[in-house]
Amino acid sequence: MVQLDSPEALESFRQEILSKRDPKRPCISICAGAGCVASGATEVIEAFKAEIEKQGLAAKVDTKGTGCPGFCERGPVVVIYPEEICYLQVAPEDVPEIVSETIKENRVVERLLFEDPVTGERAVHESDISFYKAQERTVLCNNIKIDSRSIDDYLALGGYSALTKALGEMTDLEVLEEVKKSNLRGRGGAGFPAGRKWEGSRNAPEPIKYVIVNADEGDPGAFMDRALLEGNPHSILEGLILGGYAVAAQEGYFYVRQEYPLAVENINLAIKQAEAYGLLGKNILGSGFDFKVIVHQGAGAFVCGESTALMTSLEGKAGEPRPKYVRSNVKGLWNKPSVLNNVETWANVPHIINRGADWFTKVGTESSKGTKIFSLVGKITNTGLVEVPMGMTLRDIIYKIGGGIPNGKKFKAVQTGGPSGGCIPEDQLDLQVGFDELTKAGSMMGSGGMIVLDEDTCMVDVARYFIHFLTDESCGKCVPCREGLRQMDRILTNITEGKGKEGDIELLEELSETAVEASLCALGKSAPNPFLSTLRYFRDEYEAHIKEKRCPALSCKELIAYYIDPEKCMACGMCFKKCPAGAIDGEKKKIHIIDQDKCTNCGTCFEVCPTKFGAVTKISGEPVPAPVPEEKRMISKKTPSKESQKGK
Amino acid sequence: MDMDKIDQIIDKHHCEASSLLQILLDIQTENNWLPKEALGRISERLEVPLTRIQHIVTFYKAFSLVPKGRHKVHICVGTACHVRGASRILDTVEEATGIKPGETDLEMKFSLETVNCLGCCALGPVVDIDGKVHGKMTPVKTSEVLKLYE
Numbered sequence: 001m002v003q004l005d006s007p008e009a010l011e012s013f014r015q016e017i018l019s020k021r022d023p024k025r026p027c028i029s030i031c032a033g034a035g036c037v038a039s040g041a042t043e044v045i046e047a048f049k050a051e052i053e054k055q056g057l058a059a060k061v062d063t064k065g066t067g068c069p070g071f072c073e074r075g076p077v078v079v080i081y082p083e084e085i086c087y088l089q090v091a092p093e094d095v096p097e098i099v100s101e102t103i104k105e106n107r108v109v110e111r112l113l114f115e116d117p118v119t120g121e122r123a124v125h126e127s128d129i130s131f132y133k134a135q136e137r138t139v140l141c142n143n144i145k146i147d148s149r150s151i152d153d154y155l156a157l158g159g160y161s162a163l164t165k166a167l168g169e170m171t172d173l174e175v176l177e178e179v180k181k182s183n184l185r186g187r188g189g190a191g192f193p194a195g196r197k198w199e200g201s202r203n204a205p206e207p208i209k210y211v212i213v214n215a216d217e218g219d220p221g222a223f224m225d226r227a228l229l230e231g232n233p234h235s236i237l238e239g240l241i242l243g244g245y246a247v248a249a250q251e252g253y254f255y256v257r258q259e260y261p262l263a264v265e266n267i268n269l270a271i272k273q274a275e276a277y278g279l280l281g282k283n284i285l286g287s288g289f290d291f292k293v294i295v296h297q298g299a300g301a302f303v304c305g306e307s308t309a310l311m312t313s314l315e316g317k318a319g320e321p322r323p324k325y326v327r328s329n330v331k332g333l334w335n336k337p338s339v340l341n342n343v344e345t346w347a348n349v350p351h352i353i354n355r356g357a358d359w360f361t362k363v364g365t366e367s368s369k370g371t372k373i374f375s376l377v378g379k380i381t382n383t384g385l386v387e388v389p390m391g392m393t394l395r396d397i398i399y400k401i402g403g404g405i406p407n408g409k410k411f412k413a414v415q416t417g418g419p420s421g422g423c424i425p426e427d428q429l430d431l432q433v434g435f436d437e438l439t440k441a442g443s444m445m446g447s448g449g450m451i452v453l454d455e456d457t458c459m460v461d462v463a464r465y466f467i468h469f470l471t472d473e474s475c476g477k478c479v480p481c482r483e484g485l486r487q488m489d490r491i492l493t494n495i496t497e498g499k500g501k502e503g504d505i506e507l508l509e510e511l512s513e514t515a516v517e518a519s520l521c522a523l524g525k526s527a528p529n530p531f532l533s534t535l536r537y538f539r540d541e542y543e544a545h546i547k548e549k550r551c552p553a554l555s556c557k558e559l560i561a562y563y564i565d566p567e568k569c570m571a572c573g574m575c576f577k578k579c580p581a582g583a584i585d586g587e588k589k590k591i592h593i594i595d596q597d598k599c600t601n602c603g604t605c606f607e608v609c610p611t612k613f614g615a616v617t618k619i620s621g622e623p624v625p626a627p628v629p630e631e632k633r634m635i636s637k638k639t640p641s642k643e644s645q646k647g648k
Numbered sequence: 649m650d651m652d653k654i655d656q657i658i659d660k661h662h663c664e665a666s667s668l669l670q671i672l673l674d675i676q677t678e679n680n681w682l683p684k685e686a687l688g689r690i691s692e693r694l695e696v697p698l699t700r701i702q703h704i705v706t707f708y709k710a711f712s713l714v715p716k717g718r719h720k721v722h723i724c725v726g727t728a729c730h731v732r733g734a735s736r737i738l739d740t741v742e743e744a745t746g747i748k749p750g751e752t753d754l755e756m757k758f759s760l761e762t763v764n765c766l767g768c769c770a771l772g773p774v775v776d777i778d779g780k781v782h783g784k785m786t787p788v789k790t791s792e793v794l795k796l797y798e
Contacts, residue, residue, distance in 0.1 A: 034766065034767040034768050035767065035768040035769075035770050035771065037781075038766075038768040038771055038774065038781035038783055039768075039771065039783065072768065072769070072770035072771075073770045075770065218764070219765070220725075220726030220727045220728070220730075220764040220765040221726050221727035221728045221765055221769055222765070223765065223767035223769070226767050258673060258710050259763065259766075260767075296669070296670065297669075297670060297673055298708075298710075299669055299672070299673055299704075299708035299709070299710040299711065300708050300709030300710035301707060301708050301709060302764070313669065314666075315666055316664075316665055316666040316667060316668040316669050316670075317668075317700075317704070318703050318704050318707040318708070319707070319708075375769065377727070377728035377769035377770070377772070378727070378728050378731050378732070378769075379731060379732075383728070383769055383770035384770065415727065419727075449727070451727045451728060451731065453731060457731050462731070465727070465730050466727075469764070475707070557735075578788060580740075580743070580787075580791075602736065602739060602740070602787055603733075603736055603787070604787050604788060607786055607787070607788065608788065
């Protein structure tokens with residue numbers, strides 16, 4: 001094993017790796033991220049390996065499972081280098097054709113390419129796909145190019161060059177200055193300037209200091225940190241080492257959520273590889289700087305994403321937050337100065353050191369610099385991870401990159417910032433994304449979850465959902481959060497179940513105010529946000545639920561009834577057969593009727609009714625029409641197919 | 649659970665009180681739940697009061713103080729899955745298995761849990777059974793998938 005004892009040694013080692021690699025050699029990269037694996041990527045990787053072997057190409061072609069490039073909607077994603085041909089939704093059956101056509105004959109398999117839904121044009125390269133075109137990918141771009149388990153892959157792409165630059169040419173203070181100048185703000189939620197946090201730790205008198213990666217990504221619907229941890233762990237590790245150098249820390253920690261076992265595995269492996277090369281440990285690259293890194297797993301508590309709770313948990317205790325009279329960068333883990341930054345923040349650091357603060361500040365808005373990864377999910381055509389420059393409008397993200405709302409539905413709102421964030425309605429879609437811009441609109445950046453909601457989503461239910469989530473996750477230390485949220489959850493649940501009463505909204509507002517004022521940590525302080533922001537923009541929906549017992553989105557189970565439109569029912573029997581409650585009465589040529597007393601509102605009939613009939617409908621806020629009298633239930637009308645035959 | 653195995657895990661973490669969480673996680677992974685004797689052993693060796701261990705194992709969701717069923721059903725109720733109808737999937741599973749989240753049926757066949765995001769939002773609503781992710785679920789599909797497990 002090579003031990004790299006100076007920046008020069010690392011650079012020459014990099015050249016050695018590169019000289020052994022032929023840039024023209026075909027390489028098949030298959031995304032092995034969580035989304036693609038769930039769509040069958042593991043089988044695709046196996047199929048490629050077997051097929052390459054079978055066709056006798058093993059010596060000429062590389063195959064690797066890589067990190068997530070973000071286009072989860074169309075997974076499994078396969079990119080073939082050096083041409084960068086991008087195939088989507090690849091199944092094991094497609095593999096023999098790809099190998100014989102593309103690898104052997106250099107021909108493109110048209111049917112697996114991305115087809116633009118508007119123009120119908122096919123895109124051969126990743127960069128031609130509309131989903132990627134409007135993005136600016138600094139942090140995510142290497143995910144599909146490297147085998148996340150190979151440090152040599154990372155080195156071949158210029159990895160650890162920021163470290164050689166910092167240790168070889170810069171003093172620790174210069175590194176700190178550069179990060180400060182870049183105005184990099186924390187990507188985990190609050191957006192605190194990273195450089196200022198680092199400086200506070202550096203200037204603290206305690207000689208023992210820590211740097212910590214917050215990889216306890218708990219926001220439901222956000223998985224960008226997972227993609228980086230699993231796909232490009234060395235980029236985060238390099239950032240952490242640079243941070244350790246800048247604040248003069250001796251130890252670093254990764255606090256990874258227990259639900260991400262692959263991330264834990266990849267980070268542990270990355271640390272071992274870096275240690276073996278001498279990029280971690282004593283006297284790194286001959287600079288005299290000693291640094292070691294330890295991985296800790298969380299145990300399933302959302303509150304541990306909060307800085308002080310995370311540090312308490314690292315100490316082996318129940319993760320309850322601590323007061324911040326003295327900030328944790330001065331008195332944190334074991335009461336020592338501790339810099340805690342999010343995964344994405346750390347992953348930005350090597351880029352800033354490599355290319356300079358001036359390069360970084362060129363992108364973004366006045367107060368938010370650089371790019372930000374969002375996880376675009378919910379009622380959106382292209383679900384996935386998108387990295388965009390700060391300052392892009394929500395409209396561009398949702399329509400240009402996300403491809404808009406599927407199934408011809410209407411956009412209603414976008415929820416940003418995770419459970420403590422807020423909803424932004426359609427008339428504010430031209431808002432530029434940035435820390436301060438989103439806060440002004442009553443939401444927040446948070447870790448970058450972006451959940452698109454359409455007309456079928458009930459806003460009261462969304463608020464109830466998040467408050468319920470936070471009630472569950474409240475650690476119980478502060479009464480306004482523990483008890484106040486519980487009451488809010490009860491009142492909101494009542495409203496969605498048609499048991500809301502006059503005065504509920506005012507009571508919810510009062511509870512919100514107390515939680516915001518009197519909770520210790522950010523969880524409680526921001527917990528009422530989902531309620532407050534939906535009330536701000538969708539008050540009419542709250543009132544419809546309370547006053548008219550009506551759910552305008554036809555989504556709240558207790559407030560809707562299913563009804564078969566006798567005019568549209570063709571007596572096909574689908575709903576009759578599938579109804580789990582046996583609530584549907586019908587037979588051949590006889591209009592089907594739902595027995596409202598037996599119906600459990602499960603929605604199965606609505607789901608199975610053929611779209612060409614669309615006979616099952618939802619009704620809310622008004623009585624269900626009386627069933628068709630028995631004598632009129634026989635269908636005497638011609639079925640549409642017969643009618644159309646007649647017309648011919 | 650065999651005491652030697654517990655001791656091995658404790659030794660792996662150098663018997664340090666700060667590694668309490670990591671030790672408990674390892675035992676949970678190994679054994680699927682935390683028997684009372686295991687907690688007693690940890691308390692004794694790490695010199696940590698049992699009350700503090702109880703505090704920790706009831707605070708964090710990853711730990712279970714009761715045995716788990718043969719098949720672990722995790723229903724994602726993350727935001728993306730929620731807006732795509734995860735609650736109806738949960739209703740279906742509750743109906744089919746007769747258990748609520750956090751419970752295990754009497755035959756020890758299924759343990760049901762809800763989780764807050766599995767990171768495959770493009771496939772929502774998703775159900776994870778024994779580590780295999782089933783995507784784009786509907787109530788009808790869910791009942792069919794559950795029938796595959798014995």
